[in-house]
Amino acid sequence: MLQIERVADDVYVFTSDLYAQVTAGAVITPAGAALIDTLLFPQETREMRKFIEKKLECPIRYLILTHYHADHTYGASFFPEAEVVSHAKCRELLDTVGRVGLKRAQQQNSELRGLKLVLPEVVFSEGPLELRLGNKTMILNHAPGHSEDLITVLVKEDKVLFASDTMMPIPVLADGDYKEYIESLKYILNYELENVVQGHGEVVLRGEVGKTVEALIEYITTVEAEVKSALEHGKRRKDLAYFDLPSMGRSAILLSGLVADLHEANLDYMYDLLSKTVSALPHLIEYDEDVF
Ligand SMILES: [Zn+2]
Incomplete structure (x- = not known):
């Protein structure tokens, strides 16, 4: 109704x-x-x-x-x-x-x-x-x-x-x-x-x-910061699986559960967008200790 x-x-x-x-x-x-x-x-x-x-x-x-x-x-x-x-x-x-x-x-x-x-x-x-x-x-x-x-x-x-x-x-x-x-x-x-x-x-x-x-x-600034940090650490999109709505202290059931899909789409969007400008930080690239 x-x-x-x-x-x-x-x-x-x-x-x-x-x-x-x-x-x-x-x-x-x-x-x-x-x-x-x-x-x-x-x-x-x-x-x-x-x-x-x-x-x-x-x-x-x-x-x-x-x-x-x-x-x-x-x-x-x-x-x-x-x-x-x-x-x-x-x-x-x-x-x-x-x-x-x-x-x-x-x-x-x-x-x-x-x-x-x-x-x-x-x-x-x-x-x-x-x-x-x-x-x-x-x-x-x-x-x-x-x-x-x-x-x-x-x-x-x-x-x-x-x-x-x-x-x-x-x-x-x-x-x-x-x-x-x-x-x-x-x-x-x-x-x-x-x-x-x-x-x-x-x-x-x-x-x-x-x-x-x-x-x-x-919500928007947290998504931006989390995705940016993931990119700086050389992580892939699928590595963000842990970053769901409950992990942000938010309900995943609003709008009959549609919010969970909207969040996933936001992560895809932000990852694609920021991957054009953010690159992994040099000190976070892993080196083999024996080299030094
Ligand atoms: Zn609408």
Whole structure:
């Protein structure tokens, strides 16, 4: 069952039961609704639409896409009347990588065959972009790191931040830049917030925001340091098998166990990336003692 949660008077969060607890949001105003992302599978996006239009009786005016990844954008064609807003880079990536990905996904999964690629009509590059609808102000901020095009959405009046995949139980690094990821996480600490809606997983409440952000930054810096040290000691990728989530004091069962796979992918990514720049330290190359 799609989980529907009210995080402020007029702000709703929809959490998928079918794919990795991915989230979407709706900001309800007398002038209509602004959605933040869609869900991956049509049946859940339809359910979300029905809830907003039938139950809340609110027409949908805007659809903000936080980044081009499939799990956040595949429902966009269910809202043909909405003005679609994103970062300019998101439009570009949807039109290239996204187009190819959708075709492939449709070949593999018949449930996705009816979907159409939707390209945002309102885009911005520098930001922040302030979007006003009814009595709400949404501030869209570029926050690259998880992906190049990612934006976060602050609902100013309610102090609710839709952080998208900048915040999720384990950061996913491979399609972005981990240094930018850290900067985007640090930026979140500047806001005064009531709630943060993560791209995947549970809503983070006010008292937990600081420590959750710090833990995500620490995860990235620890992965970087451990992989760097392994490379300096001439270790191979498979030598990092011990460096799993429990060894870092983290749960390996969140997102139905998917976090363990995400962590493995992060190690692969970091190992490949750093192996281009880090070489084994000379004093750590093992010499035969007899030589000296
Ligand atoms: Zn995602």
